[in-house]
Structures are given as C-alpha cells and as structure tokens.
Amino acid sequence: MKGCIVLMLWLFSAGVMAEGICPNWSPIRAGQEIAQLTTQLRHWDDAYYRQGLNPVSDADYDSLSQRLQQWQHCFTPDQSAYAAQPTTDGSTHHPVAHTGVRKLRDKRAVMEWMQGKADLWVQPKVDGVAITLVYRQGHLASMLSRGDGWRGEEWRAKASLIPAIPQQIATTQDEVVLQGELFLQMTDHQQAQDGGKNARAQVAGAMMRRDDTPLLAQLGVFIWAWPDGPVALSERLAQLSRWGFGLTARWSERVNNEDEVASWRDRWFQGKLPFVTDGIVIHQSPVRRGRDWQPGQGEWSAAWKYQPAEVSSEVRSVAFNIGRTGKIAVVLNLIPVQLDDKTVRRVNIGSLRRWRELDVIAGDQVTLALAGQGIPRVERVIWRVAQRDYPDAPQSDDFNQLSCLTFSPPCRAQFLSRLSWLSEKSVLDISGIQRSTWQRLLDSGTISHLFSWLALTPEQIAQVAGISPARAQQIWHRFNQTRQQPLRRWVMALGLPIPRAALQAMPDSQWQQLQLRSVESWQQLPGIGGTLAQRIVTMLHDHQVQQLITFLQQQAIPAGASVIGMRVVENRQAEAETQRQQASEKAEQ
Structure with a gap:
C-alpha cells in the first residue's frame, strides 16, 4: 500500500539523492514545482484511500514520490519529506502493527540478507490489499484495512460476504491476529504473460464502496503473517x-x-497461479512479539520484486538529431534507469510532430518500456513541470536529401551524419574512421564539402587536434583507398536514393553515363518507378550535386575508366544530339 511508500523506498531515494542530481531552479520555481507535485500526490492519496480508486499506477506513483523526495532534499532539506497521509475514515487500532517488508534489489542483495538466517521460507508476493483479521474465542471479530500501519478502517461487515474468509476457527486462544492479503482470484494466471490485470485496484474499489458488490465473492485471502503464532513456520502453516x-x-x-529463491521466483513468474503477484517474499520467524511490531521494522521478511515491465525517469534534456537524408529525430536524454538488463540513458521518440504531441521537455517524468528487439520507448508522460521552457527546435523544411552537402553551422548535425555514412562497409568502407574522427576533422575546419577530405594531405590531417602524425598517415591511407571503389559505391556516398538492386544491375561505370x-x-x-526516377534525375541536375560530381571527376573518381565505358558515353551523347536536332527540325516544320 502507498501508506508506507517513504519507508519502502528510502534506500532507493537515498541512492538517487547521493548522486547529487538537483534541478537548476531558483528557490521560487522550486517552491512552485514542489507545491504542484505535492498537491497531485495528495489528490491521488485521497482517491486511493477514501474512494478505492487507483487513478495512477503504483509504479508511476512511487516514481513521482521519489522525485518529490529528491526535490525536497535539494531545496528544503530541513522540512519533513513527503509521506502519504491516508484519508480513510479508519480509526480502529490494529492489535499488531503492519511492518511492511524490506525491498531487495537483486540476487546479490538476497544472498546478503539471507546470511546468518535459518529456517527460511519463500512465498509469492500476492498483489492485493493488506488486511488484519482478528478472531476472538474463535469467531471473526474484526477485519481491518492496513491504513497507515497503526490504524485502519473496519471492514467486518464485508468480511461476511467473502466466502474465502472463515467466519470462525477452532482454537482455544482468546485472540488470534492474522495479517494477509485480500486478492482477486484468478484461474491459471501467468504473471510473465498476463501482468497485473489491475487486480489490486479492483479489490480496493470493492472494499471502499459503501454498497456491496458481486466482486466480493470472487476475493481470496492469503495469510502471510501470524504475529504471535508458533515459532516454527512449518507449525504455523499446518495450523493455518x-x-x-x-x-x-x-x-x-x-x-x-x-x-533456490531465484529458482522459485522465476518458476512462479512463468507458472500458473491463482492470483496476481509482483515478486516473492522471504520469511524468517519473527524475532519480536506482536505488541512490539512497528511500521518499517519487519527485518524478518524481505521482498524481491519482479523487474517491472515499465520504469520511469526524469528528462535531462531534449536533443534533435538530423540524419544524413534530413530526417529529424527527437531524443530524450534521461537520468539513467535500469530496464530489464539494459541501462537506459536516452530514448528516441521519433519526429518533431510526435515530440509536440507528447509535450515533453527537461524536468518532465516519463515512463519507459521495451519495444520489439529490446528497444526502449516512451509509454507516457506522467508528470510535467509547471514552468515550460521549450528548447529551440530545427525546422523540418530546412533539411532534406539535398541539404547540407556543404558545411555551415546550421548544417552541422546533418553534415556529420553524411560523413559518418561514408565510413559504412556498404558505402565507401573507410575502416577505422569513426564518427569521432569525422568530428575532429570537421571542427578543425579542414572539411568544407562532402568529399573535400579527398584533397587533404597527411600533413594537413596531422594539424588536427588529437591526431598524431602516425594516425594522420593511417587516415590519409584509408581516404586514398576509397579511390578504388566502383561508381555504385560513390553513388551511395552521394546520397542518391537508388535501390541496391538497381545499383547492382546498373552497367554505368562513369558519372557521364549516370547524368545522361x-x-x-x-x-x-x-x-525504380516513375516517381523515384524523376526524383533521381532532379537530384542529378541539382547545382550542389553537379559540383560534387565535378570534384570527384577532377579527383579521377571512379578510377580506371574503360574504353568501352567512354564509347558508351560518346554513343549516348551522339544519340542525344540526334534527338535534339530531330526535335528542332520538327518544331520548324
């Protein structure tokens, strides 16, 4: 339940705070942002505790609670950190407080927690609503909601409508106190495949409603604690x-x-269960009597939750990547988070239009999930900062397949993408020349257009910061090797949108053949259809493209012009001239 959120997440929050990640806000803005998020969390608390509603997922709620604690740590460290304040009408004291369980991050943490402990048992962590059952002289006297751990709401009237709860038990004890979970009964539920099914919210809603609902008959109960029961857990299980x-x-x-814990955790995650789970819990016999239990101090139990299908992170900045063809992709740089086995630091959200639809900027909180092939994607924006400072975005009309063939400051991103494309094995295959090398050359001012690096000498390359004379000689050698590449490779380097199959079938070996x-x-x-053919012809007649082709011809690229190739060019030129003369004569007639 959210009532123990601060205690359960304290270790994680402390780790985040230790990184020193604080927004660069003025005190006035910090106060506004903290107040707005606090108000929203209070609203969700009221909906959850008073109305039995769950308007936001537990994971999103937990993430935003952590974020608020971080902000408070940064800007108001002397004030008490945010803690959920249940607004139920519950005023009945629990005979034994709910302690909650410690959260373990991974298998190593499980190993460390288990050291020195004996008689340990593992159970599925049933995802439902925590309750206390009180039996007096064997009769069910009370069923309390967890509330804040100390006090809860009396649900005894609804207990009689839940067949899974025994109304009396055979015991000679004056009082028996049990703690457990009300859950929505399932048939062959597979957590790995079916997920949470919103089961907890359904149970909470059924219990919070003033009227009775048929859903009560579908609830089950799982007892996970008998505070003053037998010391041996095996005896407790038998009696229960x-x-x-x-x-x-x-x-x-x-x-x-x-x-063994990891084995059962995986088995229950993949297997068929009668309830929804969100992890496993390891139990040891409690070392304190029930009267001494306190929220947050149940050191005899620990949970290892399943890796969530979604995680949340704060956006550090918004970047605009421009590809070699002028396509703009918006990338969110994030505070690193673990998603499955990946550390996610950035996520591509697609086009400018998609970015504007999401309305996400630095400081906002987003939820991430893995798409196909393990690629992270943004599922939703769960929180937006009050002050909306939007970054300057490039104009999509300024970039296309013919833009940025020469360098200028506004063209830096696309031009660098074009240069990096040249190194690809399927293009010019300039091995050992990475994006960082192109960036050094570009920053030095030695490259002015897409192919100007062909004219560089080893001495000029060695003048670039960070490149030694030996490395400069290697780079020059790699550049020089590209001169032996066939025409189709240079056509790809130029960026002409010719399909690979067409390139392979194309007999042309010189630029003149291509242009004719x-x-x-x-x-x-x-x-190649009609539309693509027209686009290719238009690009070949573009002034910048023609200048680049002329430069390549001056550099004797492609190398080894054959006599046959030259004759083909001559024949096509003669044919073109004949067609021009015939058209002229026809026009005169």
Whole structure:
C-alpha cells in the first residue's frame, strides 16, 4: 500500500539523492514545482484511500514520490519529506502493527540478507490489499484495512460476504491476529504473460464502496503473517491450513540459499497461479512479539520484486538529431534507469510532430518500456513541470536529401551524419574512421564539402587536434583507398536514393553515363518507378550535386575508366544530339 511508500523506498531515494542530481531552479520555481507535485500526490492519496480508486499506477506513483523526495532534499532539506497521509475514515487500532517488508534489489542483495538466517521460507508476493483479521474465542471479530500501519478502517461487515474468509476457527486462544492479503482470484494466471490485470485496484474499489458488490465473492485471502503464532513456520502453516487458510501452505517453500529463491521466483513468474503477484517474499520467524511490531521494522521478511515491465525517469534534456537524408529525430536524454538488463540513458521518440504531441521537455517524468528487439520507448508522460521552457527546435523544411552537402553551422548535425555514412562497409568502407574522427576533422575546419577530405594531405590531417602524425598517415591511407571503389559505391556516398538492386544491375561505370540517363532509362532498372526516377534525375541536375560530381571527376573518381565505358558515353551523347536536332527540325516544320 502507498501508506508506507517513504519507508519502502528510502534506500532507493537515498541512492538517487547521493548522486547529487538537483534541478537548476531558483528557490521560487522550486517552491512552485514542489507545491504542484505535492498537491497531485495528495489528490491521488485521497482517491486511493477514501474512494478505492487507483487513478495512477503504483509504479508511476512511487516514481513521482521519489522525485518529490529528491526535490525536497535539494531545496528544503530541513522540512519533513513527503509521506502519504491516508484519508480513510479508519480509526480502529490494529492489535499488531503492519511492518511492511524490506525491498531487495537483486540476487546479490538476497544472498546478503539471507546470511546468518535459518529456517527460511519463500512465498509469492500476492498483489492485493493488506488486511488484519482478528478472531476472538474463535469467531471473526474484526477485519481491518492496513491504513497507515497503526490504524485502519473496519471492514467486518464485508468480511461476511467473502466466502474465502472463515467466519470462525477452532482454537482455544482468546485472540488470534492474522495479517494477509485480500486478492482477486484468478484461474491459471501467468504473471510473465498476463501482468497485473489491475487486480489490486479492483479489490480496493470493492472494499471502499459503501454498497456491496458481486466482486466480493470472487476475493481470496492469503495469510502471510501470524504475529504471535508458533515459532516454527512449518507449525504455523499446518495450523493455518486446519483453519481454512490452505493457500499459505500450498504456496510456501523452504529455501536454503539465494539460488533456490531465484529458482522459485522465476518458476512462479512463468507458472500458473491463482492470483496476481509482483515478486516473492522471504520469511524468517519473527524475532519480536506482536505488541512490539512497528511500521518499517519487519527485518524478518524481505521482498524481491519482479523487474517491472515499465520504469520511469526524469528528462535531462531534449536533443534533435538530423540524419544524413534530413530526417529529424527527437531524443530524450534521461537520468539513467535500469530496464530489464539494459541501462537506459536516452530514448528516441521519433519526429518533431510526435515530440509536440507528447509535450515533453527537461524536468518532465516519463515512463519507459521495451519495444520489439529490446528497444526502449516512451509509454507516457506522467508528470510535467509547471514552468515550460521549450528548447529551440530545427525546422523540418530546412533539411532534406539535398541539404547540407556543404558545411555551415546550421548544417552541422546533418553534415556529420553524411560523413559518418561514408565510413559504412556498404558505402565507401573507410575502416577505422569513426564518427569521432569525422568530428575532429570537421571542427578543425579542414572539411568544407562532402568529399573535400579527398584533397587533404597527411600533413594537413596531422594539424588536427588529437591526431598524431602516425594516425594522420593511417587516415590519409584509408581516404586514398576509397579511390578504388566502383561508381555504385560513390553513388551511395552521394546520397542518391537508388535501390541496391538497381545499383547492382546498373552497367554505368562513369558519372557521364549516370547524368545522361533519362527518366525512362532509370525506370528500366529494378525497383525504380516513375516517381523515384524523376526524383533521381532532379537530384542529378541539382547545382550542389553537379559540383560534387565535378570534384570527384577532377579527383579521377571512379578510377580506371574503360574504353568501352567512354564509347558508351560518346554513343549516348551522339544519340542525344540526334534527338535534339530531330526535335528542332520538327518544331520548324
């Protein structure tokens, strides 16, 4: 339950705060942001505790609670950190307080927690609503909601409508106090496949409603604590089964080490269960009597939750990446978070239009999930800062397949992408020349257009900061090797949108042959239709493209012009001239 959020998440929050990640805000703005988020959390608390509603997922709520604690630590460290304040009408004291359980991060943490402990059992962490059952002289006298751990709301009237709860038990004890979980009964639920099913919210809603609901008959109960029961957990399980709480024994397994815990955790995650779970809990016999239990001090139990399908992070900045064809992709730089086995530091959210639809900027909180092939994606924006300072975004109309063939400051991103493309094995195959090398050359001012690096000498390259003379000689050698690449590779380097199949089928070996091709001629090649053919011809006649082709010709690229190739050019030129003269004569007639 959210009532113990600060205690349960303190270790994680402290770790975040230790990193020193504080927003660069003025005191006035910090006060506004903290007040706005505090108000929202209070609203959610009221909906959850008073109305039985769950308008936000537990994961999103927890994430925003942590964020608020971080802000408070940064700007108001002398004030008490935010803590959920249940606004239920519950005023009945629990005979034994709910302690909560410690959260363990991973298998190593499980191993460390288990050291020195004996008689340990593992159970599924049933995802439902925590309660206290009180039996006096064997009769059910009270069923209390967890509330704040000390006091809860009396639900005794609804207990009689839940068949899974025994109304009486065979015991000679004056009072028996049990703690457990009300859950929505499932049939063959597979956590790995089915997820949470919103089960907890359904149970909370059914219990909070003033009227009765048929859902009560579908609830089950899982007892996970008998504060003053037998010392040996095996005896507790046997007695609970005799009283009608058989699920506890059925879903409890003795464990001796972290490997066995991990095995059961994975088995229950993949297997078929009668309830929704969100992890496992390891139990040892309590070392204190029930009267001494306090919230946050249940050191005899620890939970290892399943890796969530979604995690949340704060946006540090918004970046705009411009690809070699002029396509703009918006990337969110994030405070690093762990998602499955990946550390996510940035996420691509797509186009400018998508970014504007999401309305996300630095300081906002986003929820992430893994898409196909393990690629992180933004699921939703769960919080937006009050002050909306939008970064300057590039204009999509300024960039296309013909833009940034020469360098200028506004063209830096696309131009660098074009240079990096040249190194690809399928293009010019300039091995050992990474994006960082192109960036050094670009920053030095030695590259002015897409192919100007061909004219550099080893001495000029060695003048670039961070490049030694030996490395400069290697770079020059790699550059020089590209001169042997065939025409189709240079066509790809230029960025002409010709399909690979067409490039392979294209017999042309010199630039003149390429430039003389008509729209109809291009359509004879595989994969090229009328629209694409027209675009290729238009690009070949573009002034910048023609200048680059002229430069390459001056550099004798591609190398090794054949006599056959030259004759083909001459024949096409003669044919073109004949067609021009015939058209002229026809016009005169």
